[in-house]
Amino acid sequence: MSRRIPARIPGNWAPYILVSPFLILFAVFGLFPLLFSLWLAFQSWEPTSGLDAMQFVGLDNFVFALTDGWFWKSLYNTLWLAIVSGVPQHLVALPLAVFLHQGLKRWRGLVSGAYFLPYITSTVAIAMLFGSLFSTDYGLVNQALHALFGTENINWMRSPDAIKPAVAIIVFWRYLGFNLVLYLAALQTLPQDLYQAAKLDGASAWQQFLRITLPGLRPMILFGVTLSVIGGLQLFEEPFILTNGKGGADQQAMTVGIYLYRLAFDFSDFGGASALAWIMFGVIAALTWLTNKAFAERQVKA
Amino acid sequence: MNRTPRLLAYALVAVGALIMLAPFYFMFVFATQSRTDIFNVPPPLFFSTELLDNIAVLTTRLPFWKNVGWSLYVGLMSTALTLLFCSMAGYAFAMLEFRFKRALFALVMGTMMVPAFMNMIPTFMVMDTLGWIDTHRALYLPGAASAFGIFLMRQFAASTVPRELLSAARIDGASELAIYWRIALPLMKPALGTLGLITFISSWNNFMNPLIVMRSAENYTLPLALRSLFSTTSTEWGALMAGSAIATLPLLVLFVISSRQLIAGLTAGAVK
Numbered sequence: 001m002s003r004r005i006p007a008r009i010p011g012n013w014a015p016y017i018l019v020s021p022f023l024i025l026f027a028v029f030g031l032f033p034l035l036f037s038l039w040l041a042f043q044s045w046e047p048t049s050g051l052d053a054m055q056f057v058g059l060d061n062f063v064f065a066l067t068d069g070w071f072w073k074s075l076y077n078t079l080w081l082a083i084v085s086g087v088p089q090h091l092v093a094l095p096l097a098v099f100l101h102q103g104l105k106r107w108r109g110l111v112s113g114a115y116f117l118p119y120i121t122s123t124v125a126i127a128m129l130f131g132s133l134f135s136t137d138y139g140l141v142n143q144a145l146h147a148l149f150g151t152e153n154i155n156w157m158r159s160p161d162a163i164k165p166a167v168a169i170i171v172f173w174r175y176l177g178f179n180l181v182l183y184l185a186a187l188q189t190l191p192q193d194l195y196q197a198a199k200l201d202g203a204s205a206w207q208q209f210l211r212i213t214l215p216g217l218r219p220m221i222l223f224g225v226t227l228s229v230i231g232g233l234q235l236f237e238e239p240f241i242l243t244n245g246k247g248g249a250d251q252q253a254m255t256v257g258i259y260l261y262r263l264a265f266d267f268s269d270f271g272g273a274s275a276l277a278w279i280m281f282g283v284i285a286a287l288t289w290l291t292n293k294a295f296a297e298r299q300v301k302a
Numbered sequence: 303m304n305r306t307p308r309l310l311a312y313a314l315v316a317v318g319a320l321i322m323l324a325p326f327y328f329m330f331v332f333a334t335q336s337r338t339d340i341f342n343v344p345p346p347l348f349f350s351t352e353l354l355d356n357i358a359v360l361t362t363r364l365p366f367w368k369n370v371g372w373s374l375y376v377g378l379m380s381t382a383l384t385l386l387f388c389s390m391a392g393y394a395f396a397m398l399e400f401r402f403k404r405a406l407f408a409l410v411m412g413t414m415m416v417p418a419f420m421n422m423i424p425t426f427m428v429m430d431t432l433g434w435i436d437t438h439r440a441l442y443l444p445g446a447a448s449a450f451g452i453f454l455m456r457q458f459a460a461s462t463v464p465r466e467l468l469s470a471a472r473i474d475g476a477s478e479l480a481i482y483w484r485i486a487l488p489l490m491k492p493a494l495g496t497l498g499l500i501t502f503i504s505s506w507n508n509f510m511n512p513l514i515v516m517r518s519a520e521n522y523t524l525p526l527a528l529r530s531l532f533s534t535t536s537t538e539w540g541a542l543m544a545g546s547a548i549a550t551l552p553l554l555v556l557f558v559i560s561s562r563q564l565i566a567g568l569t570a571g572a573v574k
Contacts, residue, residue: 012478014394014398014477014478014479014482015394015398015399015400015403015478016400017479018390018391018393018394018398018479018482019390019391019394019395019406021386021387021390021391021446021447022387022388022390022391022410022447022452023406025387025443025444025446025447026409026413026447028428028444029421029425029428029443029444029445030413030416030421032424032428033421033424033425033427033428034416034420034421034424036424036427036428037420037423037424040423040424096315096318099311099315100315103308103311103312104312104315109561109562111315111316111319112565113557113561113565114319114322114323115318115319115322116561116565117322117323117326117554117557118322118325119568120503120507120553120557120564120568121326121507121550121553122506122507122509122524122525122546122549122550122553123507123509123525124507124509124524124525124526124528124529124546124549125329125525125528125546125547125549125550126325127532128528128529128532128542128543128545128546129325129328129329129332129543129546130325131532131537132332132340132539132542132543133325133328135341137341138341138342138343138345139341140328140345143343143344143345173322173325176322177322178568178569181565181568181569182569185569230417233417234417234418234419236418236419236510237509237510241509241529241532244532256419257419260419260422260423261419261422264422264423264426265426265514270423270427273422273423274423277419277420277422277423278420280417280419281416281417281420284417
């Protein structure tokens, strides 16, 4: 687009000066660390013993990570949390967005704002608050459950069966509004004349949803699900804070992110943690690719 | 849709919205309750009078106001630098021609794909090497030319800054940097506002970076300080909720003032 009007004055350094802060910061805090972590992944090293103590160990770190029970456990936890918190987000956000788009013109901003608010709030504040709400003896959640269903108190934070659902609830609550807003934005770009033509042809609301809305939203569904996959696999802060950085009872809330942090900063295994980071990068890339492929194929069939 | 199901749907959406907001309400209610009253049966549903006592506990357990100050300082520094650096690069990518432009922009987009935890260990090592552990520049400097910010600025500049205006200024003999500063930057104000909001909020909430580089409670930002209260054996819930409420309040105010702009900015990458 800008090719036709060359805005360049030959020999001018201005563009390079303008992008130089990005280049410098990226080189020092982006590219170098990334390459360094790739190199570290093949070394055995504890940070306290100085740079000279680094030892090349080939693929040992990768072999260790992949044969270590903790890695698989944390990967399972991460996937479990990503699915249980992620799938409902979209199943609720999409119909809610359609409903708000069609039926609630005047209140739309206010309602979607209410749903969006958790997304911009500090994780620490949220984790603290839910820590108290999920408290065992007299926490509000247990009291409400007891009043409504007569259930016994659940030890949310300390029983291995309850910590994962508790984290999933918080993550669902936190990111639902973000997806809602994505879908609302996409709905606004759908052409209105399609709906008018469909109405003239006597299509029901349900038919309009299936034939116009859903296909029109497909790119955004793909985008939203991709973001959920990428974000879900990186889940760190919520379970980290809730379980005091340990991963919870029986490590049931230890995500790969938490395992990586503990490997590096609790057990000083920087090489192993770097290998783990690259393995996880591969997992995220593979799952992102799979998500895209799954949606692309369904598109061909439709 | 028929009348009854439609009313039912309205009710459901309203209840859902209340459920979304309820935790915030309880955060503020608990902030005014004593440590023991929070866990009364039935639970406290309205405000009480213990807020100042809770804040007093906060200030004895933590250098609390210092922590608030550091959060503000890091947030403002990070916002100022991000606005400057991202608008510079975004403007160059949108309006100027130079060698390696395409490759460099691909680099910008590529850095958006790198997961946060990839940087956890190397960031610590770089900060350690530079001697920046426990300093605040380690918090605001590394992210100050964020890919997201550059992308946002580039999109906005490309669609709002008129090329004719730049050509005219060039004919008048204005230097390229002056054109960026005097002509383009003022035109980019709306996008600067959005990016500023997003940057400040994410700096204010940031937990992972301070966790990795900050060491002394005196230098903690608010999220780290609050978490350190949580890890003691007998948690002061009232104080903790008061602290959380204080950490949340500025966000609520910013959100009420600018929710439309904020939401549009945060989802900008998705829609364009």
